[in-house]
Amino acid sequence: MPGEPTGAAPARAGSTARDRATEALRDVAREPGAAKPDPILVADGVVRRFGGLTAVNVNHVEIQRGAITALIGPNGAGKTTFFNLLTGFDRPDEGQWKFNGDAVQGVPPHKVARRGMVRTFQLTKALSRLSVIDNMRLGAVGQKGETFWRALIPSLWRKQEAEITERADALLERFKLDKKREDFAGSLSGGQRKLLEMARALMVEPHMVMLDEPMAGVNPALTQSLLGHVKNLREDGMTVLFVEHDMDMVRDISDWVIVMAQGQVIAEGTPDSVMADPRVIDAYLGAHHDGAPDPSAPIDNEPAAGPKATDGPAERE
Numbered sequence: 001m002p003g004e005p006t007g008a009a010p011a012r013a014g015s016t017a018r019d020r021a022t023e024a025l026r027d028v029a030r031e032p033g034a035a036k037p038d039p040i041l042v043a044d045g046v047v048r049r050f051g052g053l054t055a056v057n058v059n060h061v062e063i064q065r066g067a068i069t070a071l072i073g074p075n076g077a078g079k080t081t082f083f084n085l086l087t088g089f090d091r092p093d094e095g096q097w098k099f100n101g102d103a104v105q106g107v108p109p110h111k112v113a114r115r116g117m118v119r120t121f122q123l124t125k126a127l128s129r130l131s132v133i134d135n136m137r138l139g140a141v142g143q144k145g146e147t148f149w150r151a152l153i154p155s156l157w158r159k160q161e162a163e164i165t166e167r168a169d170a171l172l173e174r175f176k177l178d179k180k181r182e183d184f185a186g187s188l189s190g191g192q193r194k195l196l197e198m199a200r201a202l203m204v205e206p207h208m209v210m211l212d213e214p215m216a217g218v219n220p221a222l223t224q225s226l227l228g229h230v231k232n233l234r235e236d237g238m239t240v241l242f243v244e245h246d247m248d249m250v251r252d253i254s255d256w257v258i259v260m261a262q263g264q265v266i267a268e269g270t271p272d273s274v275m276a277d278p279r280v281i282d283a284y285l286g287a288h289h290d291g292a293p294d295p296s297a298p299i300d301n302e303p304a305a306g307p308k309a310t311d312g313p314a315e316r317e
């Protein structure tokens with residue numbers, strides 16, 4: 001089952017997954033590449049170049065199991081490229097990483113998903129023309145059972161198809177999309193699409209879910225519901241890694257924040273520690289101050305500077 005909380009933080013009666021994640025991360029150094037007590041993902045020396053541009057150059061990074069980790073950074077920092085590499089959608093020039101102790105670099109995306117690491121995808125044009133339930137069924141691709149030999153045994157296949165549909169319907173109900181079951185996915189609102197993307201990723205019963213800008217294009221009315229669903233993933237024992245520009249969301253739900261700039265991890269820590277970090281403010285400014293930055297300078301005094309709540313995507317419903 002998805003990531004039993006095997007972490008260093010012992011489960012106390014009545015404690016939430018958030019409490020356990022906070023406790024597990026309490027003594028972790030607030031510095032790039034910090035070692036975690038129970039990492040589900042460990043990456044080393046990951047480099048991706050596009051021509052003369054080094055888009056990703058991550059020396060070492062660990063993602064704590066059972067926690068919600070945000071990956072933030074200014075535009076072009078390399079966040080999406082790093083996501084693509086980790087999930088097998090792109091190939092690195094250098095580097096290796098382990099998921100649940102197994103090396104997964106070079107493993108194709110559907111096999112990475114089968115091992116329990118999935119990422120959400122924006123609804124493409126083609127998927128928009130499929131119904132909501134068919135999108136969900138497609139999310140199950142890569143699950144056990146669609147091998148050649150099994151495909152030759154219709155009774156096994158049909159049984160699996162029934163299981164897939166049952167699982168899809170349960171998830172649609174959980175994400176309050178059951179009434180949209182037969183609708184074209186393209187007819188959903190921005191927020192409902194995000195819910196569908198998340199629900200679809202859960203079809204493979206992952207240990208770790210990677211969300212690419214879960215708040216982009218989401219109507220404020222659906223914001224709380226979406227945040228609730230992400231928090232529930234953690235309560236269900238899953239690890240969450242998400243890229244997001246919306247700093248309200250980052251503050252609200254993250255246990256840990258990793259900051260990238262110019263392809264590198266430049267800071268790590270709790271949301272508060274990271275957002276007060278002068279290196280992070282500098283990275284968002286895209287400029288370096290003369291002399292030593294003032295670490296005590298409150299970020300709110302610098303409206304255009306740091307990763308602010310207003311730094312969210314312009315696109316809103």
Ligand SMILES: Nc1ncnc2c1ncn2[C@@H]1O[C@H](COP(=O)(O)OP(=O)(O)OP(=O)(O)O)[C@@H](O)[C@H]1O
Nearest residue numbers: 050053054055073074075076077078079080081082
């Ligand atoms: N396929 C590609 N070919 C060439 N350059 C690319 C490619 N993909 C990404 N890049 C470049 O790599 C750098 C990192 O891009 P990436 O999209 O990973 O950043 P990001 O942090 O996700 O940015 P954003 O927050 O704007 O989405 C950018 O300079 C981008 O232009």
